[in-house]
Amino acid sequence: MYDAIVVGGRCGGAATAMLLARQGHKVLIVDQAKLPSDVRLSTHLIWHAGVDLLHKWGLLDAVKATNCPLLTSFSLDLGELVLRGQPPGTTVGAAIGPRRLALDKVLLDAALTAGAELRQGVTFEDVLKDGDRVTGIRGRLQDGSAFTAHARIVVGADGTHSRVARAVGAESYNEFPKEAGSYNLYSYFRGVELDGVEFFSRPERMIYAWETNDGRSVIGVIQPGRASRPAREDMGAHFQSELATLAPGLAARVQAGQRDDEWLSGAIGAFCRQAAGPGWCLVGDAGVTMDPITAAGISNALRDAELAATLIHEGLQGPASLDDSLATYQARRDAVSVPLQQFAQEMAKLAPPTEDVIKLFMALAGNQEQIDNYYGVFGQTVTPMAFFDPTNMARIFAPA
Numbered sequence: 010m011y012d013a014i015v016v017g018g019r020c021g022g023a024a025t026a027m028l029l030a031r032q033g034h035k036v037l038i039v040d041q042a043k044l045p046s047d048v049r050l051s052t053h054l055i056w057h058a059g060v061d062l063l064h065k066w067g068l069l070d071a072v073k074a075t076n077c078p079l080l081t082s083f084s085l086d087l088g089e090l091v092l093r094g095q096p097p098g099t100t101v102g103a104a105i106g107p108r109r110l111a112l113d114k115v116l117l118d119a120a121l122t123a124g125a126e127l128r129q130g131v132t133f134e135d136v137l138k139d140g141d142r143v144t145g146i147r148g149r150l151q152d153g154s155a156f157t158a159h160a161r162i163v164v165g166a167d168g169t170h171s172r173v174a175r176a177v178g179a180e181s182y183n184e185f186p187k188e189a190g191s192y193n194l195y196s197y198f199r200g201v202e203l204d205g206v207e208f209f210s211r212p213e214r215m216i217y218a219w220e221t222n223d224g225r226s227v228i229g230v231i232q233p234g235r236a237s238r239p240a241r242e243d244m245g246a247h248f249q250s251e252l253a254t255l256a257p258g259l260a261a262r263v264q265a266g267q268r269d270d271e272w273l274s275g276a277i278g279a280f281c282r283q284a285a286g287p288g289w290c291l292v293g294d295a296g297v298t299m300d301p302i303t304a305a306g307i308s309n310a311l312r313d314a315e316l317a318a319t320l321i322h323e324g325l326q327g328p329a330s331l332d333d334s335l336a337t338y339q340a341r342r343d344a345v346s347v348p349l350q351q352f353a354q355e356m357a358k359l360a361p362p363t364e365d366v367i368k369l370f371m372a373l374a375g376n377q378e379q380i381d382n383y384y385g386v387f388g389q390t391v392t393p394m395a396f397f398d399p400t401n402m403a404r405i406f407a408p409a
């Protein structure tokens with residue numbers, strides 16, 4: 010009998026397991042994958058709020074030690090205007106872009122060091138129940154044999170296609186199909202000189218570049234999910250021609266380097282799911298999947314992990330029950346995640362800027378405090394509500 014079973018051992022799951030195990034709880038992590046392993050569909054950027062959590066948990070040095078630099082310079086090239094700034098209100102004052110092989114391993118090692126157990130090669134199939142209360146999991150090992158384990162709570166950290174969410178019947182809301190979101194085409198490069206995190210906003214496109222581990226950079230082009238996509242054999246030519254036309258300076262730097270991985274591409278639907286019920290809760294993408302255009306998913310997963318682990322700990326300790334303790338989870342998660350999800354979804358349309366948006370960017374020029382606040386929306390240190398609040402808009406437009 011475990012206190013908690015966590016299904017999924019990557020950023021959301023490993024962090025939740027670590028935080029629970031550090032508080033003395035008996036935790037089992039199961040994952041169908043062999044860990045550590047890479048996640049191919051990810052561009053790895055962890056913004057400031059996520060970096061601050063890694064720092065708070067004492068893990069940032071271990072992530073940096075995977076030969077992954079802190080990223081402290083940020084630029085958004087809007088064509089006629091380049092905004093450079095830093096999210097305010099952070100402890101570390103940096104982002105970081107570790108490959109998932111590196112990040113997930115640091116988190117998982119920390120969970121195991123704290124006393125969590127790991128069973129790999131276990132595919133979760135269903136929950137065990139006593140009435141309507143989840144009491145454990147049923148799964149299958151790689152040799153086909155059955156696996157069962159019991160716990161006071163089952164945490165679904167099994168990603169966007171969460172089978173835990175399906176098994177418990179978690180309701181979905183704020184759903185957006187992938188055609189309403191963005192489509193991302195990217196690869197890894199060596200020998201490309203970058204100035205920290207670079208974004209190039211162009212009509213119906215967003216181009217981005219930043220360093221990951223071992224001097225390799227991830228560089229990509231994002232287009233609307235509704236637009237036609239290149240066939241696999243045309244991806245390289247498509248990427249080169251987009252860069253050459255839309256960001257020729259970056260294209261020249263990419264030409265000077267070498268691509269050292271295959272072309273990767275993807276688009277995902279976005280949604281929120283009911284966060285908790287009797288004996289279960291969801292963290293990370295299983296609970297809220299956002300369009301990747303704002304690179305918010307890992308930071309969200311880490312933040313969910315901290316909130317869920319705090320509430321689970323309170324519920325396991327008593328006097329409040331687990332159900333009472335988790336009753337506030339969805340509202341507290343959504344208060345932060347839903348505005349970020351909506352901001353990402355709006356941005357993912359890659360619609361031509363309206364007059365108001367153009368006026369806003371023009372008004373931001375030269376106003377460093379407000380440029381920093383705008384970066385804070387990405388860094389998750391300023392809420393979209395605070396930045397786009399009419400009072401703040403008036404402050405931005407007044408001097409302009």
Ligand SMILES: Cc1cc2nc3c(=O)[nH]c(=O)nc-3n(C[C@H](O)[C@H](O)[C@H](O)COP(=O)(O)OP(=O)(O)OC[C@H]3O[C@@H](n4cnc5c(N)ncnc54)[C@H](O)[C@@H]3O)c2cc1C
Pocket residue numbers: 016017018019020021022039040041042048050051052053054055056131132133134166167168169171172193274275276277292293294295301304305306307308310
């Ligand atoms: C193209 C793209 C680019 C992205 N770029 C960024 C970025 O730059 N920055 C950022 O912050 N986010 C980015 N994201 C989002 C980010 O990858 C996710 O938010 C993050 O991986 C969520 O972590 P997680 O731990 O919740 O789930 P996952 O990382 O998906 O991990 C889920 C785990 O559950 C396991 N699992 C699944 N089903 C089962 C089962 N039935 N039984 C047992 N185990 C199971 C899997 O094996 C896996 O290990 C991107 C996403 C996409 C699609």
